[in-house]
Structure formats: structure tokens, C-alpha cells
Amino acid sequence: MLPTVAEVLALPSVAAAAPRVLAGDPERTVVRWVHSSEVYEMGGLLSGGEFLLTTGLGLHGRSPRQLVDYTDRLADAGCVGLALELGRTFLEVPDELVRTAARRGLVLIELTAVAPFARMVENFHDLVVAARDPGHRPAEAVWQELLALVVTGQGLSAVLDAVARLAGCPVHVADPAGRVVAASRVPAPPDVPGECTGADVRGPQGLAGRLVLHGRPTRARVGVADRAAVAVALELGRAPAAAVRPSPAQSLVSDLVAGVRLSPAQVRTRLTEAGLPPAAGAEVLVLGVLVDRRTPPEDVVAAVHAAGDAALGRCLVAVGRRLVVVVARTRRGGARSAAQRLRAALDEGRAADAVLLVAAADPVVDDGGLGEALAQARSVVELAHRVGVRRPVVLAGDLAVHQLLAEAVPADRLAAFVDSRLRPVLDHDSAHGTELLRTLDAHLTHGLVKARTAAALGIRRQSLHARLDRLTTLLGAPVEDPAQLVGLAVALVGWQLRTGTDAQAGPVRTR
Numbered sequence: 001m002l003p004t005v006a007e008v009l010a011l012p013s014v015a016a017a018a019p020r021v022l023a024g025d026p027e028r029t030v031v032r033w034v035h036s037s038e039v040y041e042m043g044g045l046l047s048g049g050e051f052l053l054t055t056g057l058g059l060h061g062r063s064p065r066q067l068v069d070y071t072d073r074l075a076d077a078g079c080v081g082l083a084l085e086l087g088r089t090f091l092e093v094p095d096e097l098v099r100t101a102a103r104r105g106l107v108l109i110e111l112t113a114v115a116p117f118a119r120m121v122e123n124f125h126d127l128v129v130a131a132r133d134p135g136h137r138p139a140e141a142v143w144q145e146l147l148a149l150v151v152t153g154q155g156l157s158a159v160l161d162a163v164a165r166l167a168g169c170p171v172h173v174a175d176p177a178g179r180v181v182a183a184s185r186v187p188a189p190p191d192v193p194g195e196c197t198g199a200d201v202r203g204p205q206g207l208a209g210r211l212v213l214h215g216r217p218t219r220a221r222v223g224v225a226d227r228a229a230v231a232v233a234l235e236l237g238r239a240p241a242a243a244v245r246p247s248p249a250q251s252l253v254s255d256l257v258a259g260v261r262l263s264p265a266q267v268r269t270r271l272t273e274a275g276l277p278p279a280a281g282a283e284v285l286v287l288g289v290l291v292d293r294r295t296p297p298e299d300v301v302a303a304v305h306a307a308g309d310a311a312l313g314r315c316l317v318a319v320g321r322r323l324v325v326v327v328a329r330t331r332r333g334g335a336r337s338a339a340q341r342l343r344a345a346l347d348e349g350r351a352a353d354a355v356l357l358v359a360a361a362d363p364v365v366d367d368g369g370l371g372e373a374l375a376q377a378r379s380v381v382e383l384a385h386r387v388g389v390r391r392p393v394v395l396a397g398d399l400a401v402h403q404l405l406a407e408a409v410p411a412d413r414l415a416a417f418v419d420s421r422l423r424p425v426l427d428h429d430s431a432h433g434t435e436l437l438r439t440l441d442a443h444l445t446h447g448l449v450k451a452r453t454a455a456a457l458g459i460r461r462q463s464l465h466a467r468l469d470r471l472t473t474l475l476g477a478p479v480e481d482p483a484q485l486v487g488l489a490v491a492l493v494g495w496q497l498r499t500g501t502d503a504q505a506g507p508v509r510t511r
Contacts (some may be wrong), residue, residue, distance in 0.1 A: 003127050004219055005029045005081050005107045008051060011123040017115040019083065022098050024107030028217050029080050034124040036117040040070060044388070044500040048078025048293045051107075051124075053117045056089035061433060064096045069502070071100035072390065076356055078293030081107035085115040105294070105353070142166055142224055146231035156235050160184040163228040167197070169215030173232060176207050176250045176319050178301035197221045198296055199229035203237060206254065207319065210298045248274035253318035253325050256371040264368025271327075271367060274316050282329040283363040284370060285312075285338055288377035289324040289346070290385075295354040297324045303351035311341035323378060327370070335363050339393045347392075357384060360395045379403065388502035401493050414494045421484075421491035424474040439467045440479060441492050441503035448480055 005026035009019050032049025039045070040058040052074065059067060074082060082101065084093055093110045101108035145166070149159050156173070164171045164184035172183035197217040201209040211229045215221055252270045255262065262270070268278060289304055291297055297319045304324045308315040315328035330338045339360040346355045361376035376396055383402055384394045396403075405414060425436050439457060446452040454464040472478045479488065492503060 002030045002032055002049075002219075002222070003124075005031055005051060005109075007127065007219070008034065008081075008124060009109070011120065011127065013116055013119040013123045014083075016113065017085070017111040017120075018113040019109045019111055022093055022108045022110055023101040024081065024105060026081075026107055026109075029107050030217065030219075030222060031080055031124075034121050036121065040066075041073075041499065041501055043070070043073025043077045043079070044386075046074070046077035046079050050079050051081040051083065052079055053083050053085070053111075053115065053120060055085045055115075059094075060089050064094075067094050067096035068100045069390070071097055071106065072104065073388070075100075075104035075106050075292065076385070079106065080294065081109065083109040083111055083115070085111040087112075087114075104292075143227045143231075146228060147234075150231055150234045156182050156232070157185070159228070159231055159235050163211075163213070163224060163231075166228075167213045167215060167221050167224045169213050169221070171211065171213050171228075173201065174210050174212060174298065175247065176209060176254075176298060176301075178210075178298060178305070179247070181209070196299075197225050198299060199225040200296065200298070201229050201233050201236070203233050207298070208233060208236060210296065247318070249316035249327070250318040252316075253320050253327075253374065256374050257320045262368075262371070264366055267370050268367040271316070271370070276314060276316050276327065276329060278367070279329045281331065283332050283365045284367060284373065285328050285330045285335055285363045286361045286370065286373040286377045287326040287328070287339055287342060288320070288359045288361075288381050289326060289342075289355060290322070290357040290359065290381050291324065291351070291354045292356060293322075297322060300324060300351040300354050303349050304346065307345035307349045307351070308342060311345040312338055320374060320378070323381060325374065325377070330363065332363070332365075335360050336393070336395055339395065343393050357381060357389075357391075358393045359384060360393070362396045386500055387496040388500055390502060401490065402497060405490070405494055406497055409494075415498060418491050418494040418498060421487055422495060425471065426495075428470075428474055434467075434470075436467060436471055436474070437492075437495075438503050439464070440471055440488065443468070443479055444485075444489050444492065 005024070008014060008031055009026060030049070031051045034051045034053065036053040038054055038057040040062070042052065042058070059070060062070070071082070082097070084090065084097070086092065093108070098108060146159060146162060149162055160171050160173065160182060161184050170184050172180045174180050197213040197215060199211045200207060201211055211225060211232055213221055213225050248270065252267070252274060271277070291300055301317055301319060301324055304326065305317040308317055308326045308328065312326070312328040312330065315326055318325050326342065328338065339358050343358045346352060346358070359377050359380040361373040361380065364370065364373050380394055380396050380399060383399050383406065387402060389399070422437070425440060428434060429437050439453070442456050443453045446456055450461060450464055454461050457464065468479060475484065477484050479485070496503065
């Protein structure tokens, strides 16, 4: 059972640093590990559940936009908390960190006294080891009680009633599409966002559903949920008639994601059975909705389905690993508009805070191409995350060059090419704290139109001209020179692939 941020803050070494909470809810946020780092690009190196300690050295000199981007990328990676030691780099926590942490649900702590980071990590390790003590009798008692109900054949209702009593709140089980299929007989409270504790129910075939406890995720309640999910899975396996069966849409998506080979006719039949029959003049569009790592995709399926129906008409929604997959039939040539409408509907719905990105695969005319479109949507999401893209909607075509370079060019050759084109600019930014790389990227992005470039960078035209003159000197030719224009654009894409950073985040480490 993992500790909460509140428990971490109570550790002697952490408490000695006089922590003060600036954003988030320490009582309800669970921590997998405590880590310290001064790397600005740390978001791309995390795997989720971390509480990050920093003195802010990697944030020194960063612009407000960069501070926002830093915090957003930590949240994207599933980081649950950030503690900033004051005095070495900052005398107070920047407002941008506070506002972004509050918006993303990230716990933000200021440490007002000297923070012994190494001792904090050691204390956290001891806390986790103590919590995992197999002799911990309360957890064992919970498991034994639930297991006895399964073994004696009391049924799913009895198991859920026992879970509700142990957790002190109503409980239900939902299928992978988010539909409630069984619930405890304890009356459900009013729907209060964020006041639920969940755990995946997994069987031999993978995800079978989700157990939801209608109460705040305290440490005790999380422990009950973890054990109850296993008991529910055993009950479903013992009594197949009570099993949570996936919807036709979920079954089709799960088969395709797992690599099951289906003919175009089989896919078309199953799409029709799921409620999406063929339509004249329409093509199949697959969109992947990426949600915050702290939000199980199953929890937002219903909200995504509502947004999809409102924005796209009839559509199918299912979970494909970490993505919520939306399949719709749209008019030809309307992929970007459809993706933007879906994103707008999501931003207005109940899942708005959890949605990070909507990615669209290339539309397919033949239903048999659905499997490839699903794989492409996932690839677009993974690539967008890898290169630090933060646009709300990304189409496969937007990252086509990124995909080509990632798949076809060896890493050492790509690195050599980037160095040959951009090294003078990178070295200048590193030595002088300038933003020439960002300026170059913005100028190419905005079609070499100086007025648009200056507006995007938030600088005056005179300042832009000065930067472009400096770039000309460093590159040996004007940015607009056709002989080097394509090479610079490709080099910028290669730099993104190498660093995992959007050039619009500003200057970064160059090695």
C-alpha cells in the first residue's frame, strides 16, 4: 500500500525542511517514489507516481512560458507532486508554477528550510517497506473476509456489500465501456467529482472492468480497493454468468489492438453490430484521446462518448491500452475539423481536466484498414509525447516527417545531421542565453512571415530582424535561402526527436 503526500510530508527529514502546501491535496495524493532532480526536461524521464524534489537550478532564467511548460510536462508524465527548496535559486515559488500545479492537480510544496534530499529519499524507502510488511494484519483481515465470500459462493452482490462496509462508502463495478453492471446495496451519495477511489478488475483476457468506491481515496480505502478488485475478478471467474462482458465496440478494439487478424468483411460486420454501419461517401476516422496518467481511461469513457456523439454524431468508444479510442464515420477531407470538434466538446464536458491530447489517424475508406488506423493513432500520441508537442489536436500528417525520421534514419546519422545544421545556433543559445533556436523554429512554422513570427514570439519587428541577422551570421546564409530551408526544417524535427522538447519551450541543454 503506497503512502500519501501527507505521509511523506510528515517524515522527519521532510518536516525539518518546513514544508508548506501551495497547491493540490496531499491527503488524497498517493506517491510511488520520491526522486530529486535539477533537469529541466525531467518530465520526459518519469514513469508516473513520483514526488519530485528540486532546488530549481534547472529552472533558473526560464521564461514564464517555460515554467508553465515544465510543470505541464511533469503532470503529463504522471508526476504527483513537486517540492521546491527556496533560497538557492528562488526566494519564493514562481506564480506560474503555483497556477499550473493548481490547474493540473499537482501537489506543489515549498521547502523553506534546508532540505536533505538524500535523507528524504531514504526515509520514504523505509516508509514504503514498513507499509508492505506482509504481517500487516488489517490488510490481511480484509483479504480473508472477501476471499471467504468468493470461496463459499455468496455471489457478487455479497462481495460488493462487504467492500462497501469495509470502505465505508457505496461501491459499483463498471464494464470497460464505463457502464455500471453491479453495485452494492448501500445508497449512492450525490455525484461529487474527484470523490471516488478506483481499481482495475483484470481477468485472464485482460481488463474486465473497474471497481469504483464512492469515497475519497484515503490510504485505507485504496488498500480495500486493491484487494477487492482481486476478489471481484475471482468472483467473475468463478461465476461466468456474472462476468462483466465488454461492449461490441470494446471487443472489436481489443481484438485489433491485440493483433487479431480480421478480414474487411468481418470488421465491417462487427462495426455494424456495434452501431456504426457503412455510409455512402464517408470514411472511417480513428481518434485517440490521451488522458492524464493519474486518470484511468475507463473513468472517462462515458464522458468521451457523450462528447463524441455531440461532435461527430454516432460513434464508437472503447479503451485501447492507455488511450480512449473514438471511431466515427466522417465526410471525406474532414478529419481535422472532426478532431477539433471532438476536442471542443471534450473541453466543455466532465472529462475536460483529464484530457491531454486528441490524435487523429489518417482516415481510411476501407473498413479493413481500421486496425492500421488504430495503430497509427497510438503512434501519433506516443510521438507527440516524445517530441514535447502540446497542441490540443494532432493529426498523423502533422508528424509525418517526425515518423519518417524516427523509423528510417539511424540515431547516429540523425544526430550528425542535426549537429551539422544547428550546432552554431545551439552553442550560441547555450553560451548567451538567447532564443535563436526558438526564433528559427517559429519563423519556419509561420511560413517566414515576419509579422506573424514576431507576434508568436511576443517581440517587436526590430528585435526579430536583429535575431534573423544573427542567425544569418551563424548559419552562413539567410534562413529564407531555399538552398538551406528544407535542411533546417528537417534538422529542427531531428532536434525534437533527440531532446524530446518543443522548440517553443525556449533554450534547453544542448547535449
